[in-house]
Amino acid sequence: MADVRNPRSRHTGELSRRELLQTGLTGGMAVAAAAAMPAPLRGSDDKGAPRIPPFELEEATVAQLQAEMGAGMRTARSLVEAYIARIEALDPRLRAVIEVNPEAVAIATSLDDERKAKGPRGPLHGIPVLIKDNISTADRMATTAGSLALIGAKAPRDSSVAGRLRLAGAVILGKTNLSEWANFRSSKSSSGWSARGGQCLNPYAFDRSPCGSSSGSGAAVAANLAVVAVGTETDGSIVCPSAANSLVGIKPTVGLVSRAGIVPISHSQDTAGPMARNVADAAALLGVLAGVDPRDGATARSRANASADYTTFLDPNGLKGARIGVARTKFFGYSPEADDLAEAAIKELRRLGAVIVDPANIPHAGEFDDAEFEVLLYEFKANLNAYLAEWAPGAPVGTLADVIAFNEKNRDREMPYFLQDVMEKAQGKGPLADKAYLKALKKCRRLSRTQGLDVVMREQRLDAIVAPTGSPPWTIDLIDGDHFLGASSTPAAVSGYPSITVPVGYAFGLPLGLTFIGRPWSEGTLIRLAYSFEQATKLRRPPRFSPSADLSAR
Secondary structure (H helix, E strand, O other), X not given: OOOOOOOEOOOOOOEOOOOOEOOEOOOOOOOHHHXXXXXXXXXXXXXXXXXXXXXXXXXXXXXXXXXXXXXXXXXXXXXXXXXXXXXXXXXXXXXXXXXXXXXXXXXXXXXXXXXXXXXXXXXXXXXXXXXXXXXXXXXXXXXXXXXXXXXXXXXXXXXXXXXXXXHOOOEEEEEEOEOHHHHOOOOOOOOOEEOOOEEOOEOOEOOEOOXXXXXXXXXXXXXXXXXXXXXXXXXXXXXXXXXXXXXXXXXXXXXXXXXOOEOOOOOXXXXXXXXXXXXXXXXXXXXXXXXXXXXXXXXXXXXXXXXXXXXXXXXXOOOOOOEEEEOOOOXXXXXXXXXXXXXXXXXXXXXXXXXXXOOOOOOOOOOOXXXXXXXXXXXXXXXXXXXXXXXXXXXXXXXXXXXXXXXXXXXXXXXXXXXXXXXXXXXXXXOOOOHHHHHHHHHHHHHHHHHHHHHHHHHOOOOEEEEEOEOOOOEOOOOOOOOOOOEOOHHHHXXXXXXXXXXXXXXXXXXXXXXXXXXXXXXXXXHHHHHHHHHHHOOOOXXXXXOOOOOOOO
């Protein structure tokens, strides 16, 4: 599905948590050679420092816009037109939006008429939402996972995520760029690069990675190209780009949100989730996405666990009496900047009334990385072959083997910077009945769940565990790939448990995040804790679209 950390890091010898998002030109099918690094913004100087025009919707929230539409001050059409103009002005540089929905204005107009006749369907009625380009839509937009191999595919129906957004009255504004194939192609990839879209940039510093495979969703929402966005994660692809772009990102419990119609990696770990500028917006979006879907058997478990409205958990005093553990081993020490901001956040959590259990280390953290990668290789082959057969009629490829062959045939466009060693490893795997796969899957579940998070959560009676989300965004490197230092996404990713990241501050002008990890189906609790921290600190600030990091300000 989308977003996995890069398989093996050349720098650490471990699985890398990088996520790559596709990047893209508005309404276009960019070719790799032409889309490697974008041109300067219009009005920028010769050093690339942009002159960004004022934007009346900057940092606008779902509740604010809903109130203004209800009062007749704005319309869904005016919102869509404003965000499209913003995309046209900024995205030729950012490459965060791979395609704008050509029907967005017409859809918004229809929703305005419906509001006048019947009232709003809910909190997302008329709200422009961007979705990652691995989420299928049965409309005039493509669904390519950033790959030229899927151009021409025509989804037979909407993915469940797209369908739920439409049912809620949201306007699907367009598709966001990502790391091609959700960063499950090469061990030397650059986060945010795709053949279709080129290299997505970080709006806080153009020379820095937007991180994760949901990079376009992260960069777009940070840059106010939409109100909220949907990303996908296998391991870190929601939380990493959210942290790198000073956003709130929710990685739900696997099974809370349907994966039907999303280009897959792993049925054990894949999930879609919200990316927003604040906790309230993320909660509103999660309520729309969550629910049972007969097309995804994993969602049956959510029947008694999903909430129709996660905004009911927004409590500014939500940290009082909460027991918060600090996972130090493996998750601190790789970045002084991340450590310093996390320590300050822990003090703030205590000040806000939380009981801090420090340390509350996660047993076996780091001991199942190899097994995880083995599981992902097996599941990617099986799941992608199934997806292509059902969801990609008209594509020039029908199997993973076809994709590999397509990339070889189109090396100049698909592989100008890095190759496809991960895909080749996956193609070499057998069926899901193989003993090697079953052994690796059992190890992952045992060490991440029953002997991992379950143990520390139960013994310490914790409501959540906190750790730095990751390091400051690294410099983009198309030659050698990502320079990954560390992250805390894997325990929640492999166990299938939920996590949420919130802005925790800045180093050299670069955003960092704090992750809260919870028990299965505890999204409401995590939202309550994260909201309380956010409201007390209000750390997010919008990007300045700088050419590079501010090295004078640590």
